[in-house]
Amino acid sequence: MLACSMKHHNVINPFLSRVKVMRYEDQALNVPILCMACDNAPCIKVCPMNARIRQANGTVITDTSVCIGCRACVYICPVGSPSVNPFSGQTMTCDMCMDDAQQPWCVTACQKEGALKMVKGESLTIDRVRERAGRSRAIFPSR
């Protein structure tokens, strides 16, 4: 969150981050909430100002030159992704640090722990299947 804020606003302020981290203390889990850049994105359809736009890299962002801060995109989003800039009232979502030649800043910031990484859609699916298989083996060792 701090890296995201630094990248886009040049300040360290978690309220200016496009990624949110949900903490589930009872399960010792930290889950990043990010824009999924949905196909047929409901936020694009619902925005009265046509401010939600898809970029060439597939991400869906808010055009701040027309956003009126009504938050319709926040309410319609199935994952509650859009953050609201506390200073402007306008919404913000992940643009994958599109103008950065390297990789998203959050991924760089998390390099040591490696909890965030860039993966292609197909390998994400394979990783998930492997992870689930590993979990099942732990729960049902005889299978």
Ligand code: SF4
């Ligand atoms: S903001 Fe929400 S609805 Fe819009 S593309 Fe991202 S995940 Fe989908």
Ligand code: SF4
């Ligand atoms: S907050 Fe901005 S981007 Fe979101 S629906 Fe309203 S005008 Fe559109």
